[in-house]
Each structure stands twice: as structure tokens, then as C-alpha cells.
Amino acid sequence: MGIINVTPDSFSDGGLYLSAQQAIAHAKHLIDEGADILDIGGESTRPGSQQVSIDEELNRVIPVLEALADSQIPLSVDTSKPEVMKHAIAAGAFMINDVNALRNPGALEAVAPHEQVQICLMHMQGTPQTMQANPQYYDIVQEVKDFLQQRIQAAKSAGIAEERLVIDPGFGFGKTLQHNFTLLNQLDQLTSLGVPLLAGLSRKSMLGAITGNSANYRIHESIAAALLAVVKGAKIVRVHDVKATKEALAIHNAMRNCAAQEINVSTSNRN
Ligand code: 7PJ
Numbered sequence: 001m002g003i004i005n006v007t008p009d010s011f012s013d014g015g016l017y018l019s020a021q022q023a024i025a026h027a028k029h030l031i032d033e034g035a036d037i038l039d040i041g042g043e044s045t046r047p048g049s050q051q052v053s054i055d056e057e058l059n060r061v062i063p064v065l066e067a068l069a070d071s072q073i074p075l076s077v078d079t080s081k082p083e084v085m086k087h088a089i090a091a092g093a094f095m096i097n098d099v100n101a102l103r104n105p106g107a108l109e110a111v112a113p114h115e116q117v118q119i120c121l122m123h124m125q126g127t128p129q130t131m132q133a134n135p136q137y138y139d140i141v142q143e144v145k146d147f148l149q150q151r152i153q154a155a156k157s158a159g160i161a162e163e164r165l166v167i168d169p170g171f172g173f174g175k176t177l178q179h180n181f182t183l184l185n186q187l188d189q190l191t192s193l194g195v196p197l198l199a200g201l202s203r204k205s206m207l208g209a210i211t212g213n214s215a216n217y218r219i220h221e222s223i224a225a226a227l228l229a230v231v232k233g234a235k236i237v238r239v240h241d242v243k244a245t246k247e248a249l250a251i252h253n254a255m256r257n258c259a260a261q262e263i264n265v266s267t268s269n270r271n
Contacts, residue, residue: 001076001238003202007044018155020063027064030247031073033242037095040064041078045099047132047172054083065091076120082106089114095166099124099173101151101165108158120166120198122149125174135174141186144169149193166236168198172206178205184225187232199229200238202245223248 004027010018027038042060043052052060057079069092074181074219076095080106085096089111095118102108102121111119123144125135137143155165157240169183169190190197201207207221208214219241226237226245227255230252 001039001198001236002027002033002035002242003238003240004030004038004040004064005044006040006042006064007196008060016059019060023064024067027068028071030242031071034246035073035242037074037076037236038068039076039078039095039097039238040068041097042084042251043079045078045128045173047128049128053084054081054222057081057084058087062087062091065093066258076118080104080107084112085110089117094118095120098122098127099170101147102155102158108160112155112158112160115161115164118164118166118169119155119160121148121155122168123147123170123173128173131174135179137174137179137244140175140179140182141189144183145190145193148190148195152195162195165195166198167193167195168200171199171201172204175206177206177209180204184228184232187229187234192196196235197233197237198236199226199234201225201229202237202239202241219244227252250252 006019006023008016030038040061043055048128061084065077065088068075074094075092076097077093078097079085079088080093080098080100085107088096096111097120098107099122101123102111102119109249111117152165156162168192169187171180171183187199191196200224203215203218207218207225211221213221222239222241226239228246229237230249237245
């Protein structure tokens with residue numbers, strides 16, 4: 001899953017148009033690099049970021065969705081707002097990626113009737129404005145797992161088939177460095193929830209905390225983190241660097257396929 005941010009610094013029409021054009025160009029680049037899904041976000045959810053209005057978010061996201069409608073690639077929209085979800089689905093979104101796990105009033109109802117739409121339920125403690133102030137858990141893995149289980153249940157109770165769901169532990173969302181790496185180390189424990197796992201680690205500060213690199217220079221650590229997440233059971237990785245990540249994962253696939261063939265060979269030898 002390649003990341004497309006449509007978050008202009010300028011709020012003028014010019015800035016918005018420019019940022020939509022840039023987002024569309026970047027999306028085409030990530031498609032060329034081999035992205036399987038694109039995740040389009042119109043509101044920053046980084047720690048301390050401010051919320052934007054429904055209209056502002058729609059003005060950012062919808063033109064990009066419409067421009068990419070012909071590209072055949074499944075499009076995900078990163079939003080927590082039910083109004084944005086509805087418009088995004090009407091504009092052809094294949095997935096709603098909600099860092100708030102459909103907890104906002106009206107969110108479950110906004111997506112439930114659209115049976116073709118996939119949903120990513122992500123764990124977050126607190127809100128983007130406050131989440132990094134003092135995150136606390138008695139057992140990070142168990143609490144994230146319990147939360148995701150509850151959100152799966154809430155989705156199913158609202159009439160959303162389990163086959164439509166993806167879960168995500170929400171790296172960096174209300175978690176200390178220790179919490180983040182404990183979660184990564186035990187990511188495989190979330191696979192028992194029976195729903196595909198998505199992991200977003202790309203360029204996050206937990207990686208920079210280890211290497212000292214600033215966000216745009218965290219490519220190697222991002223590749224390592226994506227590979228580790230996949231080894232630990234992630235089925236989708238949300239990344240900035242699509243080509244580099246795909247090449248790293250191709251090696252992992254080759255190893256797995258080869259291991260599977262070895263088993264076949266040794267079984268047929270025995271027969
Ligand atoms: C995530 C996300 C993530 C999912 C962001 C950033 C912050 N959605 N949206 N998982 N992170 N599902 O990319 O650094 O980890 S925004």
C-alpha cells in the first residue's frame with residue numbers, strides 16, 4: 001500500500017490545486033513502482049497535528065480519487081469522518097482506512113451498507129492531538145488485541161462481514177518506543193484474530209529513534225521494518241518507498257517459495 005498525502009501548507013485554491021496535482025503525479029509514480037493499493041489521506045494524523053473541516057478534507061481527497069478512478073488500482077482513503085467516507089465510497093474508494101477504527105458517531109453506518117468496500121480498523125490510544133503525551137498500558141499487546149477484537153465485533157454487529165475487515169496495531173499512535181517495538185516483536189499474536197493484518201511503519205519516528213535519521217532519510221530502516229512486519233504476519237504494509245519495499249519483499253517471497261518447494265521435493269523423494 002503506497003501512501004499519498006494531500007495535505008497542502010497553503011489553504012488557498014492555488015495551493016490546493018497544486019497539492020492535488022502533485023498527489024496525482026505521485027500516485028502515478030507509485031503505480032509505476034508496483035503499488036497494489038494506494039492510500040489517500042487529506043488530514044494529517046501525525047502527533048500534535050490539527051484537524052481539518054469536512055469540506056477541506058473533501059476538497060483535498062475527492063479530486064485525487066476522481067483523477068485516479070481510471071487507473072484500475074484499488075484506492076483506499078485514510079479518514080475518520082463519516083461524511084468523507086460516504087463521498088469517498090461514492091467516488092469509487094475500495095477501502096476506508098480509519099485510524100479511529102470506526103468509533104466516530106455515524107462511521108459504522110457510513111460504511112456498513114457498501115458491501116464491496118474494505119475497512120481497516122486501527123488501534124490508537126487517545127487522539128492525534130494528545131496521544132504521545134503519556135501513553136500507558138499494562139500489557140501493550142493484550143490491550144491492542146482486545147481493542148481490535150472489540151472493534152471487529154462492533155463492525156460485525158453493524159452488519160459488516162468479517163471478510164471486509166483488515167486490522168492494524170497503529171504503530172506510533174499513542175505508544176512509546178518500547179510499546180512500538182514490543183508490538184512489532186509480537187505482531188504475530190494479532191494474527192489469531194482471523195483478520196488480515198496491515199502494518200504502517202514507514203519513516204516513523206520509532207525508526208528514527210534508533211538510527212538518528214530524519215524522516216526523509218529513513219528508507220533503509222523502513223524497508224527493514226516492513227520486512228520484519230511481513231515475517232511476523234502482516235499481509236499489507238503501508239509504505240512511502242514502494243519499489244524498494246517490493247524488492248525486499250520479493251526476496252522474502254523467494255525464500256518462502258523455495259522452502260515450500262524443498263518440502264515438496266523431500267516429500268516426493270520419500271514417496
Ligand atoms: C497509519 C495510517 C498506520 C494505518 C498513518 C504516518 C502517519 N493508517 N495512517 N496505519 N499511519 N492504517 O504515516 O506516519 O500506521 S498517518
